[in-house]
Amino acid sequence: MSLRDTKVRILVLGVGGAGCNALDRVAMDGLPPTSPGEQPETGIPQLVAINTDLQALSNSLCGEKFQLGLKTTFGLGAGGDPIVGRKAAMEDRDRLAEMLRGADLVFVAAGLGGGTGGGAGPFIAQLAREAGALTLGFVTLPFEFEGERRCEQATAALGEFKRATDAVVCVPNDKLFEMAGERATVLDVFRTADDLLAEGVRALWRMLTKPGLINRDFNDLRRALEKRHDEIVFAFGTGEGDDKAMAAATAVTSNPLLGGGAILAEAETVLVSLRGGLELTMTEVKRVVSQVSQQCVQKPHVLVAASVDENFAGKLSVLLIASRARSATVEAALASPLPSDREMAASMKDKVAGGDAAMLTTAGKPGQRPEQAAEKAVGKRPGGDANRLRQQRLALEINVKGRFDKVEPTIYEGEDLDLPTFLRRGIKIG
Amino acid sequence: MSRPHCIVGLEIGTSKICTVVGELRDDGAVAIVGVGVCPSRGVRKAEIVDLDTAEQCVLQSAHAAEESASTDIRGVYAGVSGAHVGSLNNRGVQPIIGEHNEVTEADVAAVLKHARTINIPNQDVILHALCRRYEVDGQDDVDNPVGMCGSRLQAEVHVIHAVRSRTENVIKCIRDLPPLEVNEVAFNGYAAALAVLTEEQKQLGALVIDMGGGTTDFVICARGAIRHSGVVAVGGDHIANDISLGLKIPLSAAERLKVEYGSVSLEDTMKSQTVSLNGEISIGATVIFKDHLCQIMRLRVEETLQLIKRELDKSGCAQLIGAGVFLTGGCAHVRGIQQLAEGVLGLPVQIGTAKTVMGLTEALDRPEYATPIGIVRFGAMCEEMERKSARRAGRIKVFFNGILDSIRNR
Incomplete structure (x- = not known):
């Protein structure tokens, strides 16, 4: 299937506050640059803002808006609780599925750590994949200063995202802060993230739809990214003037998101997409690609795409998508199967039925150990919600630790080394 | 300056806090001129759990070192370890x-x-x-x-x-005691390797195991560079704790038994050999069988060494250890540990002492001082580097021009 001759649906979904903001950026800068009255081309991305917060949604610049979970949240937002966010998405499951039907490429943009982005986001992404679309997540992680709980929620949500999508672009906000510099305003920092998403969507769209010197179609993209369930990295660079190829290549390879070469060094698949004016030469393409592949160590699979655009005379922009070889952690995450829909629905129902107690488990007082919170939850509500509890150590064992009773345990591959060796090995002394 | 420049290494260990003063000679060699030791309190598994108490001990140790080296201590290099490394x-x-x-x-x-x-x-x-x-x-x-x-x-x-944050705790613990100041921090295991290994041994490949009170730090060196390092938060304290729990005696008695009678080799203990503990427990004397004591110790030490062996295998350098294994830290004194380690690791094992510096032999010969001495050596390296980069700042231009000119003239 090639995008140029078939109608292909690209959906860009902004889920939650941060996701919608990113989408606004895409909408604001125009995508694609169409003038009113112009016949819409094939594969024009459809932008949809999805949020539980009605007020935030009404402020969105997006043409298409989707109010999530009206019955669950009464349009008041998820209150930072992913369970509420997920429940809201489940409520509107049918409507979402309807929207996603026939989509070929779906971007899900969300800020993790909160309720809607972190809770509803992965769910929607999964629906998109079930609808047969190549699904890419674009998520931001909260700033470190936003607190441990938010960060923990974000980490959990990122894991869900990885499983639900074909690939995830993950940008820690702290890194954006680095990119934007010390004196950057709040607006600047968030704008950096929004720009990145907008540029990524635009570049992919261009690559798939505009005629090019070297064509890459949807299947190439699919092959590069499908079912990776891992993080991928986007980076951009532009160059102008005589030596624009070198300038663009340097700009893209020095992009902070590439981690100073570390990402490229480990990359398994690299997609290099160039866009230049009509005068773009093959030599320039070759220069950029060889500069990029020089930084790669693992001899990755390099996909090259180049397109020309008469509005882009004298300039060259490079988009780089790198996906790493799978790390062990991802394999482990994949080994634990994604809960099937029914299970998920059942556990959701439990949580809803559990009401206050379920809230207590997640909300737990600050400073309170999760185990304690969990214990309380169990005490109040017999049965159900067992999957949220951590397995606990038998209280008996604590007495056996002697002087290490109150210090952080030394855990090595699941074994608590503070316990005497002879006890763990069951060797009788005397 | 009449006296050579002093470099001070300070290790906040689990069992002792040790300050070592070294002099940096003009030829770049380091000589140890003073040592101050204070039994450590407020530290568990190489991490500070009671800042005030630990500060007291740091102060005492620093004072002792000042006296021993008859110099004033200002900036120190500090060692860091713990499971978080x-x-x-x-x-x-x-x-x-x-x-x-x-x-x-x-x-x-x-x-x-x-x-x-x-x-x-x-x-x-x-x-x-x-x-x-x-x-x-x-x-x-x-x-x-x-x-x-x-x-x-x-x-x-x-x-x-x-x-x-845990690294900062170590720094804070020293900075809270003006005029002490921290110049730089080093990982204890790396410091031990610096103290023990000669350049040749680094090239040949070596494994340095620094078994201290709270943690066991290890560094694997091969072909002249460090390949792998880490911390297993198990040390001498665990041995004593196991003895205390296994023989049902107080911790202090267990600690004493470990040092006085403890061994990890089962051969040299007679089956029926006993030790009596007097006065430690209220009623009468408690009789302890020595083979029980040794068995508990052996199991713990053997297990810890097995963990290191696993790390060695993981690093893929097991075949590159030509110079063998060097044991440092207080646990290197445990009787029979050398043979046990040779058995577990399948490599020649020796007790590591500071070979790369000169000075007070009573300090250099003791494996438990390898880490603080190594920190001094680390400090010397840092200062050497600083001096070089300062010198290079003035030289760099000439250097570049020289190269460029030689190419242009071709």
Whole structure:
């Protein structure tokens, strides 16, 4: 299937506050640059803002808006609780599925750590994949200063995202802060993230739809990214003037998101997409690609795409998508199967039925150990919600630790080394 | 300055806090001139759990060292260890874009910077980024790539990282005691390796195991560079704790038994040999069978060594250890540990003592002082580097011009 001759649906979904903001950026800068009255081309991305917060949604610049979970949240937002966010998405499951039907490429943009982005986001992404679309997540992680709980929620949500999508672009906000510099305003920092998403969507769209010197179609993209369930990295660079190829290549390879070469060094698949004016030469393409592949160590699979655009005379922009070889952690995450829909629905129902107690488990007082919170939850509500509890150590064992009773345990591959060796090995002394 | 420049290493250990004063001679050699030791309190598994108490001990140890070396201590180099210390290998790549594809010092700095940029957890801080080797256009094992021609420079580094807040606790513990100041921090295991291993042994390949009171730090060196390092938060305290729980005696008695009668070899203990503990327990004397004591100790030490063995296998360097294993730290005194370690690791084992410095022999010969002495050596390296870079700042221009001119004139 090639995008140029078939109608292909690209959906860009902004889920939650941060996701919608990113989408606004895409909408604001125009995508694609169409003038009113112009016949819409094939594969024009459809932008949809999805949020539980009605007020935030009404402020969105997006043409298409989707109010999530009206019955669950009464349009008041998820209150930072992913369970509420997920429940809201489940409520509107049918409507979402309807929207996603026939989509070929779906971007899900969300800020993790909160309720809607972190809770509803992965769910929607999964629906998109079930609808047969190549699904890419674009998520931001909260700033470190936003607190441990938010960060923990974000980490959990990122894991869900990885499983639900074909690939995830993950940008820690702290890194954006680095990119934007010390004196950057709040607006600047968030704008950096929004720009990145907008540029990524635009570049992919261009690559798939505009005629090019070297064509890459949807299947190439699919092959590069499908079912990776891992993080991928986007980076951009532009160059102008005589030596624009070198300038663009340097700009893209020095992009902070590439981690100073570390990402490229480990990359398994690299997609290099160039866009230049009509005068773009093959030599320039070759220069950029060889500069990029020089930084790669693992001899990755390099996909090259180049397109020309008469509005882009004298300039060259490079988009780089790198996906790493799978790390062990991802394999482990994949080994634990994604809960099937029914299970998920059942556990959701439990949580809803559990009401206050379920809230207590997640909300737990600050400073309170999760185990304690969990214990309380169990005490109040017999049965159900067992999957949220951590397995606990038998209280008996604590007495056996002697002087290490109150210090952080030394855990090595699941074994608590503070316990005497002879006890763990069951060797009788005397 | 009439006296040679002093470098002070301070290790806040689990069982002792040790301050070592070294003098940096003009020829670059380090001589140990003073040692101050104070039994440690407020430290568990090499991490500070009671700041006030630990500060008291640091102060005492520093005072003792000042007296011993008859000098004033200001800036110190501090050692860090604990389960939070981790390591990984990373590589950086730098394209050489210069006019003649020649590697410059700036390229080397950039490639090291790239290699340092790694995804360690947010709360972590890099203690050391030690360059393992360079590669220019696929040519392996380049020692100094500056001036070589190529289009791609690659560097492999071994990065040792630790949790920021816990590292800061160590620094705070010393800074809270003016006029003491912390110049730099070092990972204890790395310091022990610096003290013990000669250049030749590093080339041959060596494993340094620093078994202290609270943790066992290890460093694997091969082909002249550090390949793997880490911490297993198990040490002498665990041995005593096991004895106390296994024989149902108080911890203090267990500690005493460990030192006076303890051993990890089962051969030299007679089955029926007993030790009586007098006065420790209220009613009468308690009789302890020595083979029970040794069995508990052996199990613990053997297990810890097995964990190190596993790390060694993981590093893939097991075949590259030509110089053998060096045991340092207080646990190196445990009777029979050398034979036990040889059995577990399948490598020749020796007790590691500070070979790379001169000075007070009573300090140099003791394996438990290897780490603080190594920290002094680390301090000397830091200051050497600083001096070099200061000198280079003035020289660098000339250097570059020289190279460029020689090419142009061709």
